[in-house]
Amino acid sequence: MCGITGWISFERELRAERDTLDAMTETMDCRGPDDRGVWANGPAALGHRRLAIIDLPGGRQPMSVEAGGRTVALVYSGETYNFTELKAELAARGHRFTTDSDTEVVLHGYLEWGEAVAERLNGMYAFAIWDERVQRLVMIRDRMGIKPFYYYETADGVLFGSEPKAILANPLARRSVSLDGLRELFTMVKTPGHAVWDGMKEVEPGTVVTVDRGGLRTHTYWTLETRPHEDDRATSIAHVRELLDDIVRRQLIADVPRCMLLSGGLDSSALTALAAQQLGEVGHQVRSFAVDFVGQTENFVADELRATPDTPYVHDVARTSGTVHQDIVLDAQALADPEVRAKVIRARDIPMGFGDMDASLYLLFKAIREHSTVALSGESADEVFGGYKQFFDEDARAADTFPWLVKFAEQFGDDSGLLRPDLTAALNVPAYVKDSYDTAVAGVQRLDGESDFEYRMRKICNLHLTRFVRILLDRKDRASMAVGLEVRVPFCDHRLVEYVYNAPWSVKSFDGREKSLLREAARDVLPQSVYDRVKSPYPSTQDPKYAIALQGHAKDLLAQPSHPVFDLVDREGLRRAAEVSGPQIHQASRRGLERTLDLAIWLDLYKPEVKLA
Structure with a gap:
């Protein structure tokens, strides 16, 4: 998996900047606890931290080859699931390999096909290649944006890294955030390319970015395209199953212990069952893990989002598929722990979180890492197959905004009353969201003859796959890599995404x-309870002690009247939220407490210059 970073400076000799390169590289130590490496020559410097997954002794990086008397060097993060086939093709073309790693295959693929190597890769990846032959840096990100990748243009080149913290470790990068960055923090839209930090951008999914003395250029090699879907229902179901079987088989490949993330929902249960079936054929047993909270199952209260607790369904799947299962049970004290909150913020680099759901995800991954290095997740199935309530809600379908925002405040609480009134006015978040939405839907292609309703549903599906899913993929990557766990997301295989995206809504539902x-494609391997279960999102604790602990931390913050968080947050609004009483604090108050505490810790950790004008 790994963490990558680098620096291109056409006016410097970067071998003399080793201390800075080392500092940038070491920010990625959690992403790559197994090894480190740096390479520098002339205007280029590359850094790498390795999480060894495939070919443990042979996949060290930065990896380089000599071509025409010049060096081509690579730093790579991720996994290429079709590297065996590509290796055979390249060997037939005369390439010789010295390792069994997918990294070397990608490097030789670049030597053979140049930037077009990206079009041949099946996987999740973010990598950078310095090509001395043409004095050019090539940065490539996977189609769905599974692996993060950031860059920062300088006066004479560029800085890059798997995470903003690698770039911010270089003195050339400003630690500042303007109003536009704050707008991105307080919306749920994930503007493509936006990185919150001033001057920093993301390499967009499916994109190649090149940098040479002539400047920076971008090229899109993959986008979500509208195409006719000719298959009937039965054929569509059969093809989805065929794809899933192939995807799971590919993504189970690893030279380290693997496991499944199991929630008891349709998505993770289907993957777990298929993995158990495939590994059972060779005499192996699947390990599975689930998150739970102390007393949650016994005291569960149904709400609009979650009708049932996860644990009974998790155990049904574990029994049916014969997994070696473990529940990771967390208490309110652990979820509210300021040290855990700080680790989550440090992992994300920004205070854009999901409260206790972020803390529990981090703690779940930390516990899993004691047993496994690779985990398969059901993430993204809701976006691919249409699983969220907003896909079926008439108000969300009809709204001229992102459909998940229509009832977001009602379901999760909102930020109203959190920020200072003058800042709220300056941000004008509704206008920002409208502009983002208009831009997003303008690019959705309509199929010839497509009905108004089908086109509307196509737009909703597109928005989830090009905006919403990227929020969740980034969250999953950061929380897992913060503890050195590689999480794979089979439902993001681009073949599956393309196929299901173009299936009409009448076929999807x-x-x-x-x-x-998905339900029908996996019907034969699912317990009946899971087949019949209604979608339930990632769990959130219902323990009142969690909210009470947040109030205590908020009161501690209020006792620091000069804290910079009060340049952003309304002090009296926080005071009111900290004093709400009752057996369970209203969801909106709880969300406000979580967001404020996140902001305070972010300001303490990163000390950004926040520009409010």
Whole structure:
């Protein structure tokens, strides 16, 4: 998996900047606890921290080859699941390999096909290649944006890294955030390319960015395209199953212990069952892990989002598929721990979180890492197959905004009353969201003859796959890599995404339920309880002690009247939220407490210059 970073400076000799390169590289130590490496020559410097997954002794980086008397060097993060086939093709073309790693295959693929190597890769990846032959840096990110990748233009080149913290370790990068960055923090839209930090950008999914003395250029090699879907329902179901079997088989490949993230929902249960079936054929047993909270199952209270607790369904799947299962049970004290909150913020580099759901995800991954190095997740199935409530809600379908925002405040609480009134006015978040939405839907292609309703549903599906899913993929990557755990996301295989995206909504939801195609494709391996279960999101604790602990931390913050968080947050609003009483604090108050505490810790850790004008 790994963490990558680098620096291109056409006016410097970067071998003399080793201390700075080392500092940038070491920010990635959590992403790569197994090894480190740096390479520098002339205007280029590359750094790498390795999480060894495939070919443990042979995949060291930066990796380089000599071509025409010049060096081509690579730093790579991720996994290429079709590297065996590509290696055979390249060997037939005369390439010789000295390792069994997918990294070397990608490097030789670049020597053979140049930037077009990206079009041949099946996987999740972010990598940078310095080509001395043409004095050019090539940065490539996977199609769905599974692996993060950031860059920062300088006067004479560029800085890059898997995470902003690698770039911010270089003195050339400003630690500043303007109003536009704050707008991105207080919306749920994930503007493509936006990195919150001033001057910093993301390499967009499916994109190649090149840098040479002539400047920086971008090229899109993959985008979500509208195409006719000719298959009937039965053929569509069968093809989805065929793809899933192939995807799971590929993504189970690793030279380290693997496991499954199991929630008891349709998505993770289907993957777990298929993995158990495939590994069972060779006499192996699947390990599975689930998150739970002390007393949650016994005292569960149904709400609009979650009708049932996860644990009974998790155990049904574990029994049916014969997994070696473990529940990771967390208490309110651990979820509210300021040290855990700080680790989550440090992992994300920004205070854009999901409260206790971020803390529990981090703690879940930390516990799993004691047993496994690779985990397969059901993330993204809701975006691919249409699993969220907003896909079926008439108000969300009709709204001229991102459909997940229509009832977001009602379901999760909102930030109203959190920020100072003058800052709220300056941000004008509604206008920002409208502009982002208009830009997003303008690029959705309509199929010839597509009905108004089908086109509307196509736009909703597109928005989830090009905006919403990237928020969740980034969250998953940062929380897992903060503890050195590689999480793979089979439902983001681009073949599956392309196929299901173009299936009409009438096929995606042929029985009137969410994720009909997936449910039927996996019907034979699922317990009946899971087949019948209604979608339930990632769990959130219902323990009142969690909110009470947040109030205590908020009161500690209020006792520091000069804290810079009060340049952003309304002090009296925080005071009111800290004093709400009752057996369970209202969701909106709890969200406000979480967001404020996140902001305070971010300001303490990063000390950014926040420009409010």
